[in-house]
Amino acid sequence: MHHDIASKVILSHCKEPFLAYFCELPVEKALLLDPRPQETPSLRRSDFVIKAILADGSEVLVLLEFLSSWNADIPLRTLEYRTRHILQERLPVKTYVVLFLPSHRATYFYQDEEVHFKFNLVKLYEIPAEEVLEKGPECLLPFLPLFKNGEKFIDEAERRIYHSDLSRQSKADLLTGMAILGGLISAEVPRQLIQRRRDIMIESAAYEIIKREGYEEGLKEGIQQGIQQGMRQGLLKAIELGLKLKFGIEGLNLYAEIKKIEDINLLEVISEAIDTAESIAEIKQLIA
Template structure:
């Protein structure tokens, strides 16, 4: 079964690694200017997990350890530890310090720890850990970015071609529409349209779509409406990214169904997959699929949606397993 924490992390991990230079330029332009980008950054995910495997983990979205090179040559390379924190945590500053010194102890290299804070409390801004006792003083400070600070800069975000401007907009929309999913659907489709209007190439549209879709989840009926509107928009632009993006949606339905592991969860995932793959004609299968009581057969149907080409082929899957 898919690890929920892994799936929660993966879109952030993917987008940060794909567009790390854009990440530094958007959030930390002063640091970006000091990095030698002619040398490829090296991501040390496995090494980071080994360093912190016995540390208490907070409610974070993702952390990354990156090896980069400096332009001025003062050090051949340094490490940047990036923490993306989703919620308030009392011990966050202490944990940042613990990770920092453990990484330093492991590599004997300068370590820059930075934090992206995604919570909704404007007053929570941890940036320092330390103490002063008997003449022994520790003062560990680290730079932070508070995503809700961008609320007053939305027009600037809309005008930016940096992928992390899109990420911040999706995050803010998610916070603002938690109690209004209809508005979330409307703003989600507007955000997707913005990807096309900015002239992004196909790969970037699909990558950013994955993140937006993950951040701005919708109830099933609104999800169907969103996909109908999306297909209409894409057809009007004569852009055929839809096959790749529909596959993402189908995979999302499969993941949701597997994660829940119940008949109801599997049926919900199948319903979403049928709508995305075959449209309204696909949902005509639901009454007979709902009669299936074996969750293993339902799982087989859910898995098959992404690969079959016709409704009849899908029907054969559950008839042969009956």
């Protein structure tokens, strides 16, 4: 998804400050780990796995899940991620769900008759933009449009990034990341950023990924429409592969009907349901 791309590019320049500021961890060094090969096509993983060395020399795995909007399955999925990584890495694990957009349903725990599990829920929309501008380094500013009152300070954040001592490549990545994340709250945010800084943004790896996924026209015109189309195409590819791997020919036959769906929210539900569905009838019921 487009916000995953933006977040990963931003984090590549800002792992330690991000963990220190938003997760309140005394991090000395952080390494973004590549995901291990999946054992089954239905096995999911957290967005980002970071091995962090803390100030006391101890090591901890930090699981980061970035969400544009809340999903009721997140607490249970977060518990799954945490358990799996403890078994794989044999290291202490700290789990953080970073939520971009407001939701009254968001919660920081999972509970049933046997399990009570708490994780760290970071609501970016509750963090004052003024506070981050005052205390945070430039590499955190791409998230600013999502902060409380963030839209008021986007121009200042852009100027600080552009005129900072960061390398040109870092500036390109951070500005492009801010444009993509800003599109979650208003089409005007990316439109204005691209109009002013497209000359440097096109050097970003994130910009190249967006072009390959079909977002470029959306970026030129304000990226919102392009993002929606790119999201739809990405979801359809994931659904096609999931149906093929899990249900074979029957799944591919159903895909012919699914690819007519324009509703991105429904496609997201279908994509996630394929992971846990025990029969193709469950997917057909969603479509109906």
